[in-house]
Amino acid sequence: MEYSYFPGCSLKETGIAYDISISEITPFFGIELTELSDWNCCGATCYISIDRATACAISARNLSLAERESGVLVTPCSACYTILKKTNRYIKKYPEVKEKVGSALNRAGLSYGESVEVLHILEVFVKDIGYSALSEKVKRDLSNLKIAPYYGCQLVRGDGFDHPEAPESLDRLIEALGAVPLKFSHKARCCGGTLNVTKEEAGLSLIKDVLKSAEGADLIITTCPLCQINLDLYQRRLGFSIPILYFTQLIGVALGLSAARIGLNKLFAKADLFFEWR
Amino acid sequence: MLAMDILSEIESAPGGEKLKDCIQCGTCSGSCPVVEYIDYTPRRLFAMAKAGMVDEVLSAESIWICCSCYLCTVRCPRGIEITDIMYVIKNIAQRERRAKGDAPFLIEQFSNIIKRFGRNREFHLLSSFFLRHPEKAFYQLRFAKKMAFQKRLILYERPISGMEELKAMIEGA
Numbered sequence: 329m330e331y332s333y334f335p336g337c338s339l340k341e342t343g344i345a346y347d348i349s350i351s352e353i354t355p356f357f358g359i360e361l362t363e364l365s366d367w368n369c370c371g372a373t374c375y376i377s378i379d380r381a382t383a384c385a386i387s388a389r390n391l392s393l394a395e396r397e398s399g400v401l402v403t404p405c406s407a408c409y410t411i412l413k414k415t416n417r418y419i420k421k422y423p424e425v426k427e428k429v430g431s432a433l434n435r436a437g438l439s440y441g442e443s444v445e446v447l448h449i450l451e452v453f454v455k456d457i458g459y460s461a462l463s464e465k466v467k468r469d470l471s472n473l474k475i476a477p478y479y480g481c482q483l484v485r486g487d488g489f490d491h492p493e494a495p496e497s498l499d500r501l502i503e504a505l506g507a508v509p510l511k512f513s514h515k516a517r518c519c520g521g522t523l524n525v526t527k528e529e530a531g532l533s534l535i536k537d538v539l540k541s542a543e544g545a546d547l548i549i550t551t552c553p554l555c556q557i558n559l560d561l562y563q564r565r566l567g568f569s570i571p572i573l574y575f576t577q578l579i580g581v582a583l584g585l586s587a588a589r590i591g592l593n594k595l596f597a598k599a600d601l602f603f604e605w606r
Numbered sequence: 607m608l609a610m611d612i613l614s615e616i617e618s619a620p621g622g623e624k625l626k627d628c629i630q631c632g633t634c635s636g637s638c639p640v641v642e643y644i645d646y647t648p649r650r651l652f653a654m655a656k657a658g659m660v661d662e663v664l665s666a667e668s669i670w671i672c673c674s675c676y677l678c679t680v681r682c683p684r685g686i687e688i689t690d691i692m693y694v695i696k697n698i699a700q701r702e703r704r705a706k707g708d709a710p711f712l713i714e715q716f717s718n719i720i721k722r723f724g725r726n727r728e729f730h731l732l733s734s735f736f737l738r739h740p741e742k743a744f745y746q747l748r749f750a751k752k753m754a755f756q757k758r759l760i761l762y763e764r765p766i767s768g769m770e771e772l773k774a775m776i777e778g779a
Contacts, residue, residue, distance in 0.1 A: 518675035
């Protein structure tokens, strides 16, 4: 299965472990990801706060580039996922957005025929690959691990997939890998995003609520680079200490890959408590 | 800016057409994860916009504390895209130069980085923020040090090849 891959800015910087683990595990399932050539930032929640029309336009440049390639754009970042899908929806729904985006693309010598499908990498694993294919590849026994599936917010909300408040796909993925998913109230609550920078007390309280709700888990898995870094960096300050992995790293662990190969050495809370460190 | 203008601007923006359907039930405010940190709840903010309280709406701190989690949007019984209406208000506040504080500053730095490199640079972005807040920078330095050691920071990288095209898209908009 071939897809165009939109890593997003975080996966090339602080969230590089997510990028590394994705490129290590996808070949096991016949997933061929080709990085979208010369992609630009999706704009995240920032550009859309300045000017929605321009935010849609710069996001549409990526859709336009993907249309020339595989036509299916896969991203691992929940913010990129939301903005790219929103742009697609807005272009189709509102003629004035379509017109503005069209003329902006035109200035860059591009056009967009509205045909690109945007997927989150979790969707690729649970829909295109499927739970049974995941189970078949498991090499390491994870049955003694209780794992908290943390979906975060944007992945499952309005433009997302799965249930907007009580999603199950990541729970089923944990079961497919042979571990036990923890039921916890905050699995689809917000980590605060950039609030930890701009309004610290609000951001920290959201992180604390998530970590407290996940008490009893041996580790937490995430689907977004911002969720991961927020939980991982600030937990010590809040009195918690639990490994926060990307779900793709957990798949890598289940496949029997070494810690370094899936970037477990590029996290804050040590994950070697659970896995052989070699 | 006239009061009626801002209301009609919000209502004519994509997604804003549903604002008139608001029944003031307060599901949005009750769902908001940062409700205890905001000056006006979403329900109240919308009532104020409808009542023509332009100054208060555009200078509300709430819009900059909204963390775009979309919980209000998925719960709204009238199907109003509340998070997107927050963006519309933010856009107007930016344009009218009413945006103040840390969140608008971070957003402005972010957009400057995009205009220069075509991609966000997290280390650049946060460095610019903590230069403005040296009192908070000390705590963050440990993180930066460890991440530099883990090769998780980009100190410099060239802009994307299509930078000129991207600039043309942004500047002509």
